[in-house]
Structures are given as C-alpha cells and as structure tokens.
Amino acid sequence: MTIRAPAARDYDAAMLDRPAPERETTNAETVADWSFVNEIDKIRELGLSLNKILTARRGCAVLKMSGESGRYALKIADPPSQSRNRTDIANMAVDRERHALRRLFTYTGKIYVAHGEHAGRKWLLMRWIEGRTAQALSKRIRDTDSPDARRDKMLRLTAAVFKQVAKLHDRDFVHGDLQAAHFLIEPSKRLRLIDFALSGRQSAGDNLYRGSPAEYVAPETARAKLAGEKKIKIDKLSEIYSAAAVAFRMYTGKAPAFGKIDNIRSLSWDERFSIVASSQRCSFKDLGAPEFPAFEDVLSWCLEPEREARCPDLWDAVRALERIAGSPPG
Ligand SMILES: Nc1ncnc2c1ncn2[C@@H]1O[C@H](COP(=O)(O)OP(=O)(O)OP(=O)(O)O)[C@@H](O)[C@H]1O
Numbered sequence: 001m002t003i004r005a006p007a008a009r010d011y012d013a014a015m016l017d018r019p020a021p022e023r024e025t026t027n028a029e030t031v032a033d034w035s036f037v038n039e040i041d042k043i044r045e046l047g048l049s050l051n052k053i054l055t056a057r058r059g060c061a062v063l064k065m066s067g068e069s070g071r072y073a074l075k076i077a078d079p080p081s082q083s084r085n086r087t088d089i090a091n092m093a094v095d096r097e098r099h100a101l102r103r104l105f106t107y108t109g110k111i112y113v114a115h116g117e118h119a120g121r122k123w124l125l126m127r128w129i130e131g132r133t134a135q136a137l138s139k140r141i142r143d144t145d146s147p148d149a150r151r152d153k154m155l156r157l158t159a160a161v162f163k164q165v166a167k168l169h170d171r172d173f174v175h176g177d178l179q180a181a182h183f184l185i186e187p188s189k190r191l192r193l194i195d196f197a198l199s200g201r202q203s204a205g206d207n208l209y210r211g212s213p214a215e216y217v218a219p220e221t222a223r224a225k226l227a228g229e230k231k232i233k234i235d236k237l238s239e240i241y242s243a244a245a246v247a248f249r250m251y252t253g254k255a256p257a258f259g260k261i262d263n264i265r266s267l268s269w270d271e272r273f274s275i276v277a278s279s280q281r282c283s284f285k286d287l288g289a290p291e292f293p294a295f296e297d298v299l300s301w302c303l304e305p306e307r308e309a310r311c312p313d314l315w316d317a318v319r320a321l322e323r324i325a326g327s328p329p330g
Pocket residue numbers: 020023054055057058060061062072073111126127128129130133181182194195196197
C-alpha cells in the first residue's frame with residue numbers, strides 16, 4: 001500500500017484566528033480529555049503528568065507536563081478524529097520543529113528532550129522554559145510604565161529580540177513565525193525564541209511562507225500571496241521586516257500597517273495582505289505612543305517596503321539600537 005504524503009500547504013487560516021488562551025489557565029475537564037498522553041512511553045518513563053493545556057489550535061496542542069524530573073512542554077498533533085488532513089499537517093509541523101530543535105540544540109537552550117508518535121499523532125517533548133512571553137511583558141509595560149520607562153525597557157527588549165533573530169539567521173535558519181508570544185524571557189532576563197514549527201533553512205531551500213499572521217508578513221510576501229503564488233520563499237530580509245513589525249507592535253500596541261484597524265480578525269486574509277502590501281503605516285505619535293524618534297527611525301529602516309532600502313542585516317539594527325541605549329540623555 002502506498003501512503004500518500006499530504007500536500008504541503010498553509011495552515012488553515014481560520015485556526016490562526018482563534019485567540020490564544022492565557023498561558024497558565026485551563027479547566028480540569030479539558031485536562032481529562034487529554035489524559036491519554038499519560039500513556040506515551042517517554043511520559044511514563046519520566047513519570048510526568050499533565051498539568052495544563054497552554055494552547056490547542058492549528059491542529060497542534062501544547063501541554064504543560066510535570067514530574068519529579070522537572071517541567072516540560074509537550075507539543076502534540078490534535079486528535080485525528082477531527083480531520084485526518086489536519087493531523088497530517090500538524091504531524092509535519094511537529095517533525096519540522098523537532099528537526100530544527102536538534103539542529104539548533106544549543107541556540108534554543110537545549111530544550112529538545114524526545115520525540116515520537118502515539119496513535120497516529122507526532123509529539124515533541126521540550127524542557128519547560130520559565131518566564132513570561134514578550135507579549136505579556138510588553139503589554140504590562142505599555143499599560144503601567146511611565147513614558148521614560150517605556151522607552152528604556154522597550155528599547156532593551158527590542159535589542160534582545162533582534163539579537164536573538166540575528167543569531168538564528170547566522171545559523172542559516174529563518175523562523176517563519178515571529179511574534180511576541182514566541183519570545184520567552186526567563187527570570188535571569190535571558191530571552192529565548194520558541195516555536196520552530198514554520199521554520200526553514202535557507203541552504204536547504206525549505207524557507208517557505210507557511211501561514212504566519214499577516215500583521216508580521218513583509219510586503220513582498222503579502223504581494224506574492226495576493227498574486228496567488230504557491231511556494232513563496234521567505235528570507236532574512238523579509239524576516240527583518242517581521243522582527244521590526246513585532247517590535248513596533250510591542251511598543252505601540254498595533255502592528256505597523258494596522259494602526260487604523262480596530263479588529264483585524266474581522267478582515268479576510270486577502271484584505272489583511274492588501275493592507276500590508278499597500279505599505280501604509282502610522283507613526284508612534286499617531287498611535288498615542290511616547291515619541292522616540294531615534295528608535296522609530298531604526299524600526300522604519302527595518303520596515304522599508306522596498307527591499308533595497310531595508311536594513312540589510314539585523315546586526316546593523318542591533319548596533320543602532322545599542323548606540324541609542326548608550327547615548328547620553330537629551
Ligand atoms: N518549552 C516551552 N516552555 C515554556 N512554555 C512554552 C514552551 N513551548 C511552548 N510554550 C508556551 O506555549 C505557547 C504555545 O507554544 P507554541 O507557539 O510553540 O505552540 P503553537 O501550537 O504554535 O501555538 P500558537 O498557535 O498559540 O502559536 C507559547 O506561547 C508558550 O507560552
């Protein structure tokens with residue numbers, strides 16, 4: 001019997017629109033639904049049990065597991081009963097991520113622990129990273145800090161985010177799904193990048209756009225999507241736009257092209273791509289964020305709609321941010 005591999009395609013866009021649940025909340029009933037994970041050999045061997053469901057969308061779930069040997073994150077494809085095709089796509093994503101985590105073992109903080117398959121679902125066990133997401137941290141800074149503290153903290157957070165992405169680019173990878181929820185800040189202040197399910201290696205030619213949120217997609221990628229292209233390459237330069245779009249949103253609360261849009265989820269994907277492709281952008285001031293021209297200039301350089309004019313290497317942006325951080329006040 002020949003088993004046909006599913007066609008590589010974007011994630012189901014509708015799944016991306018489901019709001020991410022809070023990191024630490026779930027209810028006991030849902031945990032019971034997932035209790036089958038306790039049957040996985042490796043989970044038994046490590047004596048782990050399921051604590052919390054962190055997310056369950058896009059065909060994948062992330063479960064927090066713990067035992068005497070510590071805490072772990074288990075990524076596993078959703079129950080196959082929902083849709084065989086969706087499980088196949090999720091299985092491919094889990095595979096892609098575990099390959100990336102093994103290649104990037106040191107870079108990721110050695111979080112890879114084990115992988116396998118259980119009842120048709122691929123799973124990946126990772127070490128648990130303590131800390132908060134850059135999404136939660138930046139929201140708190142926006143909501144509670146003084147303008148000066150906001151400038152200072154966001155400048156440093158952005159430099160750390162850019163550095164982490166620049167190091168990944170140096171290792172031949174594009175992440176493919178940069179967003180603030182994928183940066184975790186440990187209590188030691190060390191920043192970790194997670195979720196390599198959509199990543200690719202430039203030298204292997206598998207650096208494709210695989211359906212990350214439109215808000216962070218570079219204009220050239222949005223234009224290619226609108227033109228109906230199927231295998232769209234993303235590269236360091238398009239990911240420089242994405243990193244800056246993440247930073248812009250962390251600072252202002254709005255993605256660069258979406259300053260005037262109240263509910264992105266009410267727009268179709270094509271409408272979102274059209275907005276990105278049109279390269280409209282609000283300023284910090286328009287969005288009621290504290291003015292910070294030097295910082296805004298660096299982000300604008302990285303957000304240049306024309307690739308030729310865009311910051312060519314994220315390390316250049318890191319150095320520019322560090323110069324601002326080091327410059328005397330006034
Ligand atoms: N190793 C880990 N340590 C701690 N938290 C983790 C770890 N892996 C994932 N998480 C948490 O789970 C969330 C979802 O993880 P991830 O983004 O990898 O999964 P996903 O299936 O892509 O979910 P989403 O669709 O929400 O992005 C992260 O934002 C993070 O809060």
